[in-house]
Amino acid sequence: MFRRIREDIGCVFNRDPAARHWFEVITTYPGVHAILWHRLNHRLWGWRLKWLARWISMFSRWMTGIEIHPGATIGRRFFIDHGMGVVIGETAVVGDDCTLYHGVTLGGTSWNKGQRHPTLANNVVIGAGAKVLGPLNLGEGCRVGSNAVVLKDVPSGATVVGVPGRIITSEVLEPTAQDKKIQAMAKKLGFDAYGMQKHMPDPVANAINAMLEHIHVMDKRMEDMRSAIKSLGGGVADLSITDTDTDTDLSQSEIISTFQKYEKTELNQEGVSNKDLSNRAEKEDESDK
Known part of the structure; x- marks a missing residue:
């Protein structure tokens, strides 16, 4: 148990460059407080001391702004950055080395007593404000962009953005020499924060390209009209x-x-x-x- 607690605290230094020393992390990081309280609550829940587990969970939410149901299964080295507004439901399952940002919801979409919350594999990153709803599966290493709403399964290594969520990258691209340098630096400093990745599309650039294409077509049509008018005198x-x-x-x-x-x-x-x-x-x- 103490080894897991050390891992929960130690993983902060790998994913938050603002972290300076252990005492600061232990005393000022609400995400760390929430996961430590949950480790206790989950044991109480397993010992069938459910009222006590729920009461401590309520106290933890009041102190941190993060709501984790005692029945949720959380893996090792779990990190919640900033944390305010995070909600994790009772039947949610979170793998190892996962990261959630503020405003994330792992919620259910039915009143059934069975599995009704998401299951996250290892190394999943969910950006700020994203909602993952229902008994779906997020594959290993996938990314969910900020404010996305995910309603379907996501394969391993994919990136999901938008409302409703859509997959924008699912295959591994061959990295260039520059990409390898960036990946090495990212590995040293942490990971793709907020579910962002290099190959995510730029909607503004796409809109500008569409307008330029439209202007090109209209210029061609206008030139044809000018030629027709001249031919008629x-x-x-x-x-x-x-x-x-x-x-x-x-x-x-x-x-x-x-x-x-x-x-x-x-x-x-x-x-x-x-x-x-x-x-x-x-x-x-x-x-x-």
Whole structure:
């Protein structure tokens, strides 16, 4: 038992670079307090002293902000970082070397008396605010991104993000020399914090790429329309796109002059510019005279 307690305290130094010495960890880390109380509660639960176990669990929640049911099975070197708002249900099973961040819920989705909470294999990391609900299985070494909601089984080594959770990486990519250096440093300092990994997609970059592709298609269509109008004898204004310099701000006079330039060459519905229409009208007036 004391060996497990030493492991629970010692694992903090491998996963939290802010940890400085043993006394600080023992006295100021609520995640460590919660797991130490749970070790006692789980033994009392096994000895059928369930009321006492629940009462101590309630006291632990009041002191740490972390709720772990005495019936939950927790493996070795379990670490809860920050911890506030973590909830672990009665039938949850957590393997060795797992890490949970604040706001994580290992919850149930039914009122059945049997297994209704998640089962985590070894080396699982669940990011802040994530919810893992139901009697599902998270494979060894998988990662759950922050604020994800996981409702289905997750295979080993996979990364899950989003609501509902979706798998974004499931195969092991061949690391480059730089990747190996990063992995060595990560191994020295800890692990992938908050369920984040290098190959997770960037939704902002994906959105920008989609917009650029859309602009490219629209430019092609506009060019085809210009060619068709010219082939029918219509007038088309040849306007070049001004290069955009984000470091230069246009003055108000420049904006007005640019707008007036475009307004003069604006096309009517027949594809003829307003300038051509005015010239044609002047010629018709002269011929009438």
